[in-house]
Amino acid sequence: MITISARVDNQHNQHDIVLQTNANTHSITIPPRSTGFGSSANGGELLFLALATCYCNDLYREAAKRGITVRAVHVEVSGGFDEAPGAEAENVTYRARVEAEASEAEILDLMRHTDTVAEVHNTLRTARGVTLAATEAVPVSAEA
Numbered sequence: 001m002i003t004i005s006a007r008v009d010n011q012h013n014q015h016d017i018v019l020q021t022n023a024n025t026h027s028i029t030i031p032p033r034s035t036g037f038g039s040s041a042n043g044g045e046l047l048f049l050a051l052a053t054c055y056c057n058d059l060y061r062e063a064a065k066r067g068i069t070v071r072a073v074h075v076e077v078s079g080g081f082d083e084a085p086g087a088e089a090e091n092v093t094y095r096a097r098v099e100a101e102a103s104e105a106e107i108l109d110l111m112r113h114t115d116t117v118a119e120v121h122n123t124l125r126t127a128r129g130v131t132l133a134a135t136e137a138v139p140v141s142a143e144a
Contacts, residue, residue, distance in 0.1 A: 048077040054120035072099040
């Protein structure tokens with residue numbers, strides 16, 4: 001099993017992100033909001049980025065299995081959210097453009113196949129649950 005985690009540590013004017021897959025740990029930079037608190041990228045944007053990234057990476061993986069050399073992948077994910085807190089994403093679609101050393105039919109077959117094995121896509125399609133496993137409240141005084 002592949003184990004993945006993402007950690008956000010946020011305080012005024014500091015937004016640190018650490019990602020880990022198995023033993024591979026790395027960080028990405030997303031600045032804090034202009035207010036200094038939170039992330040300048042919202043969760044919806046990051047969700048759509050996860051979909052685009054998953055499809056892109058998986059396309060290269062699946063192409064390698066087929067002996068296809070991919071030169072470029074362009075993925076755009078779009079959709080929306082109702083403005084009510086807790087609303088689910090609606091009308092999520094994505095488009096992809098793949099440049100590869102293969103026939104048009106082979107590239108299209110690769111693209112369609114990748115859509116069926118993209119893990120993030122399949123997770124959302126099957127509506128897996130998300131559980132708040134633990135919480136820790138740490139009161140601080142306004143003077144601190």
